[in-house]
Amino acid sequence: MSEPHISVRNLTMAYGSRVIQSNLEFDINRGDIFVIMGGSGCGKSTLLKHMLGLLSPAAGDILYDGQSFFAASEEQQDAMRRRWGITYQSGGLFSAMTLAENVGLPLQLYTPYSAADRADIIAYKLALVGLAGYQNYYPSEISGGMRKRAALARAIALDPEILFFDEPSAGLDPISSSLLDELIVQLQSSTGATVVMVTHELPSIFAIATNSVYLDATSKTMIAYGDPKILRDHSDQPVVRQFLAREASSSATAEEPS
Amino acid sequence: MTQQSPGFDLITRDRDSAVLMISGDWIQGNSHQDFQSLKEDLCCIVAPELIVDGEQLGQWDSVLMAFLLQCYNQCRDDGIAFSMRNVPANVNQLLEVASTVPTHDPGAAPGSSWRDWFDPEHLLRQLRSATVDSLAFIGELCIALSRLVIGQASTRFSDFRHFCYQAGPNAFAIISLTSVLVGMILAYLGAVQLQQFGAEIYVADLVVIGMLREMGVLMTAVVMAGRTGAAYAAQLGTMQTNEEIDAITTMGISPMEFLVVPRILALVVMMPLLTLYANLLGVIGGGIVAGGMGITPLMYIAQGEGAVALNHLCVGLIKSVVFGLLIAVAGCRSGINSGRSSAAVGQAATEAVVTAVVYLIVADAAINIIFQQLDI
Numbered sequence: 157m158s159e160p161h162i163s164v165r166n167l168t169m170a171y172g173s174r175v176i177q178s179n180l181e182f183d184i185n186r187g188d189i190f191v192i193m194g195g196s197g198c199g200k201s202t203l204l205k206h207m208l209g210l211l212s213p214a215a216g217d218i219l220y221d222g223q224s225f226f227a228a229s230e231e232q233q234d235a236m237r238r239r240w241g242i243t244y245q246s247g248g249l250f251s252a253m254t255l256a257e258n259v260g261l262p263l264q265l266y267t268p269y270s271a272a273d274r275a276d277i278i279a280y281k282l283a284l285v286g287l288a289g290y291q292n293y294y295p296s297e298i299s300g301g302m303r304k305r306a307a308l309a310r311a312i313a314l315d316p317e318i319l320f321f322d323e324p325s326a327g328l329d330p331i332s333s334s335l336l337d338e339l340i341v342q343l344q345s346s347t348g349a350t351v352v353m354v355t356h357e358l359p360s361i362f363a364i365a366t367n368s369v370y371l372d373a374t375s376k377t378m379i380a381y382g383d384p385k386i387l388r389d390h391s392d393q394p395v396v397r398q399f400l401a402r403e404a405s406s407s408a409t410a411e412e413p414s
Numbered sequence: 415m416t417q418q419s420p421g422f423d424l425i426t427r428d429r430d431s432a433v434l435m436i437s438g439d440w441i442q443g444n445s446h447q448d449f450q451s452l453k454e455d456l457c458c459i460v461a462p463e464l465i466v467d468g469e470q471l472g473q474w475d476s477v478l479m480a481f482l483l484q485c486y487n488q489c490r491d492d493g494i495a496f497s498m499r500n501v502p503a504n505v506n507q508l509l510e511v512a513s514t515v516p517t518h519d520p521g522a523a524p525g526s527s528w529r530d531w532f533d534p535e536h537l538l539r540q541l542r543s544a545t546v547d548s549l550a551f552i553g554e555l556c557i558a559l560s561r562l563v564i565g566q567a568s569t570r571f572s573d574f575r576h577f578c579y580q581a582g583p584n585a586f587a588i589i590s591l592t593s594v595l596v597g598m599i600l601a602y603l604g605a606v607q608l609q610q611f612g613a614e615i616y617v618a619d620l621v622v623i624g625m626l627r628e629m630g631v632l633m634t635a636v637v638m639a640g641r642t643g644a645a646y647a648a649q650l651g652t653m654q655t656n657e658e659i660d661a662i663t664t665m666g667i668s669p670m671e672f673l674v675v676p677r678i679l680a681l682v683v684m685m686p687l688l689t690l691y692a693n694l695l696g697v698i699g700g701g702i703v704a705g706g707m708g709i710t711p712l713m714y715i716a717q718g719e720g721a722v723a724l725n726h727l728c729v730g731l732i733k734s735v736v737f738g739l740l741i742a743v744a745g746c747r748s749g750i751n752s753g754r755s756s757a758a759v760g761q762a763a764t765e766a767v768v769t770a771v772v773y774l775i776v777a778d779a780a781i782n783i784i785f786q787q788l789d790i
Contacts, residue, residue: 208664234666248661251652262665265568 159222161186161318161350162207167216169202176202179377180216182369189344189351189364191384193399194371200354201245203371204322207352208242209233220318238266241311241349245322247303249295255282255306256291262313281309285339301332305339312343319344321353325360337363358402362388370396418472420446424455432461434485436501437470440478449484456488464494468501479505483512551747555678558670567671577680581642585688588637593625593692596633597699600624605707614707618717621700626726630693632778635737638685639770643745646677647766650749651759659750674750678742685738686731693730725790733781737774744770 160183168178176199184190192200205211207218209225218225220236228236242248249258259278263269269277275291282288285305287298295303304324311319324340325333337360344351355361361368361384368387370380372395380387380396388400397403420438427433440446456464466482482498486509489496498506561567604620650673653659662669697718704714745766752762 205660208660210660210663237664237666240664242661242664244657244661246656248657250658250661251656252649265665265667 160184161188161221162352163219163222164207165217165219167203167206167218168214169199169206169211170214171202175214175376177371177376177378178215180369180371182378182381184350184352184367186350187344187348188367189341190353191361191365191368192352192354192371193356193361193368193384195373195399196356198371198373199376200356200371201322204320204352204354208240208320209237238262238314239317240320241314241316241318242320243304243307243311243322243324245326247295247307249303249307249310251295254292254294255287255298255309258295258306259310259313262310266314277313281313282306284312284343285309286335301328301336304328304336308336308339308343312347315347316349318350318352321351321355323355324353325355325357330359333357333360334363340364358400361400370399417441417444420444420477422447422452424452424459426459426461428461430461431463431465432459434464434466435470436466436468436478437472439472440474440481442475442477444477446477446481449481449488452485453488456485456492456494459494462495464489464496466496466498466501468498468505471501474502474505479508479512482509486513487517547751548747551743551750554668554670555674555743558668558675561671562675567675568667569671569675573672573676574680577677578684580645581638581680582684582687585638585641585684586691588641589634589688589692590695592633592637593630593695594699594702596629597621597625597696597701598703600629600696601700601703605703609707614704615709615713615717617700617704617707617709618714619721621704622697622718622721623726625693625696625700626722626730628730628778628782630696631689631730631733631737632774634685634688634692634734635741635774636771638681638688638738639741639744639767639774642681643741643766643770644763646742646745647749647752647762648759650674650746651752651762654750654752655754655756655759669750674746677746678739681742682735682738685734685741689730689734693727729781729785729790733778736777736781740773740777741770744773 162184164180164182167180169176169180180203192203194200202211206213212226217227223232223236225233225236249255250261253261256275256278259281260274263274263277267274278291279288282290285308287302287305287309290298290302290306295306298306308324319340321340325336328336340351340353341364343349353360365384367382368380368384369378370387370393371377372379372393379393380391382391384400387396389397391397391400418438420436420440422437423435425433425435434452438444438446464485466485471478482505486496498509558567558569562569600621601617604617604624605614608614608616608620650659653673659669659673662672701711701714701718705711709717748762748766748769752758
């Protein structure tokens with residue numbers, strides 16, 4: 157394996173003086189479907205926001221292709237971001253724009269396509285996520301599951317190298333959620349992109365993840381790293397085995413309020 | 415079955431254990447001795463173990479559980495072992511569930527004395543962070559505007575057009591109503607005073623100069639602060655809540671160029687036009703009142719025409735540009751810095767209107783003083 161696509165180096169995250177997670181250190185290889193797991197409020201979404209550069213770390217660094225994100229100049233950061241596709245927990249679609257405009261915005265800003273070509277690409281991207289013909293709908297006019305898929309269409313508009321998902325299947329019924337998983341796997345295998353997702357949906361984790369990290373709320377650091385299927389049976393941490401086997405026990409740790 | 419009043423009895427026969435006998439019906443509606451009276455006794459016991467005996471317990475519900483949980487927590491804090499015997503199995507089970515997760519320590523409780531909420535240091539810190547936020551916002555806005563001038567900004571013309579439409583033509587109805595009424599108010603106010611000198615005809619001068627220099631632009635600005643400034647704050651605040659601003663940032667687009675600049679430019683462009691419209695309608699409103707006082711429309715127009723001067727008009731228009739900028743900046747800044755909840759969006763909208771109105775009044779006073787000194 158060549159050098160890792162994303163490396164998190166000794167990362168400490170804090171809101172003011174409240175430390176969320178510390179000493180995170182892991183690599184994500186090219187083409188991985190990498191899952192960030194952990195109990196509620198352990199800092200999964202916060203880690204993702206750090207990886208996206210929306211929050212600055214209290215200590216440590218995140219490297220993309222060996223290049224530090226936080227030490228890079230603003231232009232370099234923008235250039236790096238253009239190679240990413242992101243969907244947010246609440247979708248993050250622009251509510252004042254139609255689906256076509258949502259998907260078309262990154263194309264309009266960063267590609268030299270003509271308006272006609274752009275419309276074709278938008279139609280193709282929407283068809284990929286099963287939303288062909290919904291170009292002129294506003295995000296408020298479609299269902300929650302469709303919004304998640306529309307957000308995915310926007311995320312893949314620029315054929316990104318890395319796809320970030322924040323709880324992609326949260327709030328979806330089991331069928332829609334497994335369809336979305338399938339879609340992510342298909343897109344990943346056909347484009348070769350690296351996928352990083354935050355989730356605690358066990359079916360998704362076992363169905364698609366190839367690597368993972370488990371963040372623990374009590375010790376405020378990562379306590380497991382590896383393929384979740386292997387971690388479920390062989391992790392030396394009882395909490396991780398419980399999480400992945402969906403067991404509660406009297407020694408289960410308390411949930412901290414987020 | 416008759417109900418027995420609930421009670422408890424703490425028995426300490428020897429040094430090794432203390433027994434808490436629970437008796438009667440511990441159900442809602444039956445008053446019992448509260449925990450405080452037991453607490454003092456519990457503090458005094460020296461035994462390493464407290465046994466709760468439920469042999470004489472009748473009916474029970476959450477009242478009993480709440481009491482037992484307090485006993486349990488007190489024993490845990492004092493390092494006394496806690497056990498129960500002869501109690502229904504589900505009492506044991508419920509207590510176990512309730513005590514699995516340790517009680518969260520909320521940290522130091524905020525004090526209630528006046529010193530705690532009137533803390534000058536805290537106020538100064540707030541002032542400092544508000545000032546820093548504002549300066550940062552202005553700085554970023556200047557950068558975005560300069561990038562717009564050299565054609566590098568990712569501002570979309572279609573957004574600008576959309577906001578112009580929202581701020582301009584959509585506001586006609588409310589602006590018409592307010593400016594006609596303000597014109598009429600000015601005319602009444604003046605007419606009553608001028609009548610005493612028999613100089614009613616000068617009502618025309620009063621209305622024209624008053625509207626052009628001051629009232630037309632100020633009323634338009636107040637309406638726009640409530641209408642458009644609050645809308646900007648609410649829109650941007652909602653976008654913050656929906657993670658839309660995060661999405662824009664991670665697309666490598668500056669939210670300032672993409673969201674703030676078109677809104678600010680739209681209001682700065684539309685304000686002078688609305689002000690002109692408001693001036694016209696205000697003068698017409700004054701004319702209606704003047705007509706009622708026996709001044710014919712022709713006389714009113716002829717007299718008013720003499721009062722119209724370019725400098726009065728320019729004063730109003732300069733003010734309108736400044737006010738438009740201030741309203742839009744106040745609205746966008748509150749929206750961009752809004753928190754991520756529905757309450758925070760409401761707060762942002764309120765803050766936008768309040769700061770905008772304060773800015774308007776202060777700026778109006780300042781501009782008037784400057785123009786007074788310059789003799790314009």
